[in-house]
Amino acid sequence: MSGRxxxxxxxxxxxxxxxxxxxxxxxxVTDGVKHSxxxxxxxxxxxxxxxxxxxxxxxxxxxxxxxQQSQETIRTALxxxxxxxxxVEVSGKDYETLGPLQVSKIMAALAxxxxxxxxxxxxxxxxxxxxxxxxxxxxxxxxxQGTFASEVTLDGDKIKVVREIDGGLETIKxxxxxxxxxxxxxxxxRYATLPNIMKAKKKKIANVKPADLxxxxxxxxxVLRVEDPPQRQAGMKVETVEDLVGKLKExxxx
Amino acid sequence: xxxxxRGRSPQSATFSRELHLGPDGPASSPAAAPRRLPFSRVTVExxxxxxxxxxxxxxxxxxxxxxxxxxxLKSVRGSSEVLLRPQTTxxxxxxxxxxxxxxxxxxxxxxxxxxxxxxxPVYDEIILSTSxxxxxxxxxxxxxxxxxxxxxxxxxxxxxxxxxxxxxPLDLGAKGSCQIGGNVATNAGGLRLxxxxxxxxxxxxxxVVLADGRVLDCLSTLRKDNTGYDLKQLFIGSEGTLxxxxxxxxxxxxxxxxxxxxxxxxETFDQLLKTFQLCKGMLGEILSAFEFLDSECMRLLNTHLKxxxxxxxxxxxxxxxxxxxxxxxxxxxLHNFLEEAMTSLLxxxxxxxxxxxxxxxxxxxxxxxxxxxxxxxxxxxxxxxLPVERIYQLVTDMREHLGKRARSVVGYGHVGDGxxxxxxxxxxxxxxxxxxxxxxxYEWTAKFQGSISAEHGLGLKxxxxxxxxxxxxxxxxMGKMKTLLDPKGILNPYKTLPDDLK
Numbered sequence: 001m002s003g004r005x006x007x008x009x010x011x012x013x014x015x016x017x018x019x020x021x022x023x024x025x026x027x028x029v030t031d032g033v034k035h036s037x038x039x040x041x042x043x044x045x046x047x048x049x050x051x052x053x054x055x056x057x058x059x060x061x062x063x064x065x066x067x068q069q070s071q072e073t074i075r076t077a078l079x080x081x082x083x084x085x086x087x088v089e090v091s092g093k094d095y096e097t098l099g100p101l102q103v104s105k106i107m108a109a110l111a112x113x114x115x116x117x118x119x120x121x122x123x124x125x126x127x128x129x130x131x132x133x134x135x136x137x138x139x140x141x142x143x144x145q146g147t148f149a150s151e152v153t154l155d156g157d158k159i160k161v162v163r164e165i166d167g168g169l170e171t172i173k174x175x176x177x178x179x180x181x182x183x184x185x186x187x188x189x190r191y192a193t194l195p196n197i198m199k200a201k202k203k204k205i206a207n208v209k210p211a212d213l214x215x216x217x218x219x220x221x222x223v224l225r226v227e228d229p230p231q232r233q234a235g236m237k238v239e240t241v242e243d244l245v246g247k248l249k250e251x252x253x254x
Numbered sequence: 255x256x257x258x259x260r261g262r263s264p265q266s267a268t269f270s271r272e273l274h275l276g277p278d279g280p281a282s283s284p285a286a287a288p289r290r291l292p293f294s295r296v297t298v299e300x301x302x303x304x305x306x307x308x309x310x311x312x313x314x315x316x317x318x319x320x321x322x323x324x325x326x327l328k329s330v331r332g333s334s335e336v337l338l339r340p341q342t343t344x345x346x347x348x349x350x351x352x353x354x355x356x357x358x359x360x361x362x363x364x365x366x367x368x369x370x371x372x373x374x375p376v377y378d379e380i381i382l383s384t385s386x387x388x389x390x391x392x393x394x395x396x397x398x399x400x401x402x403x404x405x406x407x408x409x410x411x412x413x414x415x416x417x418x419x420x421x422x423p424l425d426l427g428a429k430g431s432c433q434i435g436g437n438v439a440t441n442a443g444g445l446r447l448x449x450x451x452x453x454x455x456x457x458x459x460x461x462v463v464l465a466d467g468r469v470l471d472c473l474s475t476l477r478k479d480n481t482g483y484d485l486k487q488l489f490i491g492s493e494g495t496l497x498x499x500x501x502x503x504x505x506x507x508x509x510x511x512x513x514x515x516x517x518x519x520x521e522t523f524d525q526l527l528k529t530f531q532l533c534k535g536m537l538g539e540i541l542s543a544f545e546f547l548d549s550e551c552m553r554l555l556n557t558h559l560k561x562x563x564x565x566x567x568x569x570x571x572x573x574x575x576x577x578x579x580x581x582x583x584x585x586x587x588l589h590n591f592l593e594e595a596m597t598s599l600l601x602x603x604x605x606x607x608x609x610x611x612x613x614x615x616x617x618x619x620x621x622x623x624x625x626x627x628x629x630x631x632x633x634x635x636x637x638x639x640l641p642v643e644r645i646y647q648l649v650t651d652m653r654e655h656l657g658k659r660a661r662s663v664v665g666y667g668h669v670g671d672g673x674x675x676x677x678x679x680x681x682x683x684x685x686x687x688x689x690x691x692x693x694x695x696y697e698w699t700a701k702f703q704g705s706i707s708a709e710h711g712l713g714l715k716x717x718x719x720x721x722x723x724x725x726x727x728x729x730x731x732m733g734k735m736k737t738l739l740d741p742k743g744i745l746n747p748y749k750t751l752p753d754d755l756k
Contacts, residue, residue: 016610016611035609191605198596
């Protein structure tokens with residue numbers, strides 16, 4: 001077993017930023033807007049680094065698909081403890097239509113190329129909320145998947161995963177190689193400390209094109225329109241119970 | 255003994271002698287309130303007038319008035335029965351004109367976040383709240399000059415400006431509640447003073463209503479105007495004792511494109527100071543904040559607010575913020591500074607944040623210390639200016655001096671401005687503990703020509719300590735200004751100026 005973990009990290013608009021829809025309703029404004037690593041990807045990186053610290057895996061490789069700026073996201077992963085990075089360059093029109101299917105094809109190709117033992121991804125990205133990439137990657141590779149993981153334990157050549165599901169917690173045991181997706185309670189991501197931030201500057205980020213991996217990026221999906229959710233209507237205060245009943249009757253609610 | 259301010263004639267020959275129970279029992283400590291001065295008491299006719307002038311906004315319901323009678327620290331409480339909420343300068347003028355003629359005392363109140371008991375009545379002073387005066391009047395996108403009413407909440411102004419690519423020149427932990435009028439009246443400092451200077455520099459104009467109701471319109475929006483005495487400077491920091499600020503025009507800086515926050519750990523205060531020097535040298539023009547907290551503060555944050563330490567445990571922590579126009583340049587400068595700080599072993603650990611969410615988290619380690627203290631017991635708060643190299647010595651001396659009598663003794667604050675926030679907690683109010691702290695702390699401060707109140711002001715609690723930092727002739731001139739602008743002394747009585755001013 002290679003002992004290598006691939007972690008996918010996505011560059012998204014920072015969760016503290018107020019999202020604005022573009023005037024032409026084709027998407028949201030991203031120019032000049034603060035971006036950062038998807039919070040669930042941070043949790044994925046933290047889990048991978050923890051496994052390495054416990055000496056259960058040998059190398060953590062951070063992967064990001066996107067334009068030039070995606071390298072910043074990879075650097076953050078390196079500062080948290082990943083050993084090296086792979087930047088899969090996707091820009092322009094291809095980046096606009098880049099979705100879970102394309103990313104999972106890329107991850108699958110990289111997993112084979114890098115002889116990965118485990119792939120850890122965030123359960124979903126906070127910009128599209130798709131929650132599909134982990135599952136699709138596992139399907140393409142025909143690997144088992146432990147999704148919504150809130151606890152991961154390596155046990156020989158198997159992994160025990162405690163999953164957060166609607167009914168509570170489900171514990172499964174899967175073979176490796178496997179795909180895991182990180183849920184909120186899996187861990188608390190560490191702050192990148194100064195010594196590691198300095199070290200990260202020297203770690204390598206390899207540049208790869210999707211074509212080199214034999215991946216076709218065409219998407220069968222087309223975004224028709226992006227809109228703000230409907231404005232919440234202001235409430236109204238009334239002075240007496242009679243007024244309240246009157247207003248309820250007026251608006252046809254009673 | 256009764257207090258008579260020069261120029262005022264008593265209503266009658268006899269005064270009602272009321273003993274006001276100050277924070278430590280009968281008026282004994284210099285911080286406790288003096289006896290009630292012979293102002294008129296509110297009558298039914300007065301209430302009728304207020305009700306007519308401010309329909310629906312002259313509040314006498316005790317439940318509603320109660321919260322305005324008590325300060326944020328819950329350390330002082332007045333017994334006012336009237337809360338007035340004007341919406342316009344004209345209404346403020348009418349109220350003050352009336353109160354002046356009736357000899358009714360008035361306590362102007364903004365966000366009620368002050369820490370020296372200056373924002374709430376001592377006795378039955380009428381509370382004049384600016385909370386409903388919250389309109390933004392104008393904003394010039396080219397010059398960055400904002401004009402607004404005094405009741406605008408600081409955080410709301412910040413949000414308004416940020417949408418227009420500007421920021422307020424000041425920022426403090428109380429931003430969600432404090433109002434700009436109160437900020438100006440107390441010459442609030444805050445976390446950005448290091449970079450943008452004090453309100454004495456950034457406020458371009460004020461509209462003030464004087465004690466007799468006259469409106470003083472100094473609401474200029476000019477950057478430069480040397481025509482006569484600069485009256486607005488008198489009102490900035492006057493703590494509502496010379497006039498009621500009703501509108502402010504302020505110069506706002508552009509929103510920085512690139513903000514970085516660094517959280518560092520140092521072994522000794524000496525290393526912290528050297529880090530500060532290195533920081534000024536290598537980050538100088540992009541430095542926008544330099545704050546510190548000690549390990550005791552970290553312990554309180556961990557224990558009471560469950561905030562985890564972002565780095566390893568160190569005796570001292572620094573929060574550094576940079577603000578600039580080019581993220582690549584700033585990252586490079588920051589990287590160089592951090593490398594130097596680490597290799598020269600000035601700093602033992604640290605972390606950096608560029609993302610807004612992480613920046614907020616790192617800042618909360620500094621901004622929420624005040625909140626953490628409120629969970630640790632009764633807090634005695636001190637806000638001292640000292641030569642920067644002496645700052646922590648006061649904390650260690652105080653710890654030694656108090657020994658086991660105090661629960662916690664913590665030091666934190668705007669070390670970049672030479673401003674220490676020293677706080678002492680105890681399980682409950684403890685007059686014996688207070689007697690150990692004061693005047694020890696004020697004498698210590700005076701010995702090094704420091705200020706006994708760097709930014710919190712004097713209010714009720716510190717008015718009588720003014721002589722530790724200002725000379726008698728200077729305070730005498732202050733008294734004359736007060737008499738000139740408020741001969742009846744109806745504006746925020748019992749505060750800011752010492753009791754012995756005759």
